[in-house]
Amino acid sequence: MTAAAGVAVLLLASVSPLVAQDDCIFRIEHVGGQGTTQETPLGTNYFAAGGVRLFCLGTAVRMESDSVAAYHGGEIIYFVGNVHFRDSTMTLDADRGTWYQAGARWEARGNVFTRNLENGSTLTGPHLDYLRNSPGIRDVAEMYAIGRPRIESATIDSAGNPTEPHVIVADRVRMRGDDQMWAGGTVTIDRSDFTGRSDSLWLDSGAAGKGALIGGRPEIDGTGESPYRLVGERIDLELTGGTLSRVVALDSAHAVNDEWDLVGDTIAVHLDQDSPDRIDAWGKGIRPLATSDEYTILADSVALHFPGGMLSRLDAVGDAKLETGRDSLTGEADWIAGDTVTAWFVAPDSAGDGSPALERLVATSQARSFRQMRQPTQPMALPSLSYVRGDMIVITMKLPPLEGVDRVDVKGQVEGVQLDPEPGQAVPPSPSPASSDQEDG
Numbered sequence: 001m002t003a004a005a006g007v008a009v010l011l012l013a014s015v016s017p018l019v020a021q022d023d024c025i026f027r028i029e030h031v032g033g034q035g036t037t038q039e040t041p042l043g044t045n046y047f048a049a050g051g052v053r054l055f056c057l058g059t060a061v062r063m064e065s066d067s068v069a070a071y072h073g074g075e076i077i078y079f080v081g082n083v084h085f086r087d088s089t090m091t092l093d094a095d096r097g098t099w100y101q102a103g104a105r106w107e108a109r110g111n112v113f114t115r116n117l118e119n120g121s122t123l124t125g126p127h128l129d130y131l132r133n134s135p136g137i138r139d140v141a142e143m144y145a146i147g148r149p150r151i152e153s154a155t156i157d158s159a160g161n162p163t164e165p166h167v168i169v170a171d172r173v174r175m176r177g178d179d180q181m182w183a184g185g186t187v188t189i190d191r192s193d194f195t196g197r198s199d200s201l202w203l204d205s206g207a208a209g210k211g212a213l214i215g216g217r218p219e220i221d222g223t224g225e226s227p228y229r230l231v232g233e234r235i236d237l238e239l240t241g242g243t244l245s246r247v248v249a250l251d252s253a254h255a256v257n258d259e260w261d262l263v264g265d266t267i268a269v270h271l272d273q274d275s276p277d278r279i280d281a282w283g284k285g286i287r288p289l290a291t292s293d294e295y296t297i298l299a300d301s302v303a304l305h306f307p308g309g310m311l312s313r314l315d316a317v318g319d320a321k322l323e324t325g326r327d328s329l330t331g332e333a334d335w336i337a338g339d340t341v342t343a344w345f346v347a348p349d350s351a352g353d354g355s356p357a358l359e360r361l362v363a364t365s366q367a368r369s370f371r372q373m374r375q376p377t378q379p380m381a382l383p384s385l386s387y388v389r390g391d392m393i394v395i396t397m398k399l400p401p402l403e404g405v406d407r408v409d410v411k412g413q414v415e416g417v418q419l420d421p422e423p424g425q426a427v428p429p430s431p432s433p434a435s436s437d438q439e440d441g
Helices: 003-013 433-440
Strands: 026-031 035-040 043-048 052-056 062-065 067-071 076-086 090-100 105-116 122-131 142-146 150-153 166-169 172-176 180-191 194-204 210-214 219-222 228-231 234-240 243-257 261-272 275-282 289-291 295-298 301-305 313-326 333-346 357-373 384-397 405-411 415-419
Touching (some): 062 090, 166 194, 333 384
Antiparallel strands (some): 062 076, 076 090, 090 105, 166 180, 194 210, 295 313
16 A cells, blocks of 8 residues: 555544444545645545545445545545446446535536446436435435436346336436436437437336326327327326336327327327237317228227237227218218217238228117218219118128128117119219309300
8 A cells, every 4th residue: 555545544534423424434445646635624635646546435335536636534525537436236437526425425527427237227418416325314316417418227127137228318317216217308218119209207117117208298109010109298108117008198189100190188009019009089178089091980088909000999989970981972971970889890801902991880879870872883873871870780891802881780769761862863073174164254
């Protein structure tokens, strides 16, 4: 041991009774250059350079830097140049660091990088305050970072392996323990299966498995095999094993995937293997409305089921109505309505466009339906109009590759009417621009 190191041991071991109650009594492990002392009314100051290493007696805490300045008997220690810190839970590198014995507080500045030794999570940024867990002060470590730090937040799965991390960037971040986080200011959260944007974020990736994106009209974009987008005034997150399992948009919610556009007060997307398995919408302020190229659904609540990424069933409950695409000649849509409407779909025919084919429609309780029918041999003829109501209506479709309705069953008290056009009556052609000009003249 050099003379400089020996003086430092005596200096840093001679802490006041108040400081000694903390969990860190410093010892010098190495001084590569010269060390000097300075006596002051508040205690002895110590300065060393040439590479200095310290440790906390009886703990896993290690600190080192190019130079060190310790004040007031080690109550405050400044580290300058190639700063490294390590304890039982994390490592930290920075350009500069300051240790405050009272409060067990470590301030790191400039090119800060930390790594969690439990789960591999990292933080990169310019400015970090690390508050160690210390008996009588705090039972869980905390970190505060500003200057748009970048965090790769991972968890440990049931097999003991780190999960794919969530990459979080924000103006400021607070972390508590291994799994709790609050972030504010132009927040982004990304992983291979989704991206998220908001003004602020809270995340508990531990046992609770919950979080939320809040402010700035937050949005989630799913990037799995079945992409989706979800937007609302707030988006709640649910995680299973560190992976998103459910996302819920609150207040003026809007969800979109490759085939459907859905709005409502609240929309929940249930995920299976990173893709939507079910999408639910409900609320009274904005009644759920689901639209696609072929269908429009309006009800008090709507549920779309996508097992394996393919639409298999649609449930509409509460004054429900389902419309099909509008007739190209009459401009009217076929529809079915009731207190509940359920639609079943089957896998598409190999020669089709890849969309699931409608198999069956069922309306219950004050069920009604309106259909337009024309003979295939008379595509330009006016259709027959059919309106029917009953306790239950079941419309069974022809199976692919065939198209159209196979049969309609009406149960309970049945009423209906059918109107047929006059023989040979056709939809009048739209006037051409030339004829319109002549009529106007």
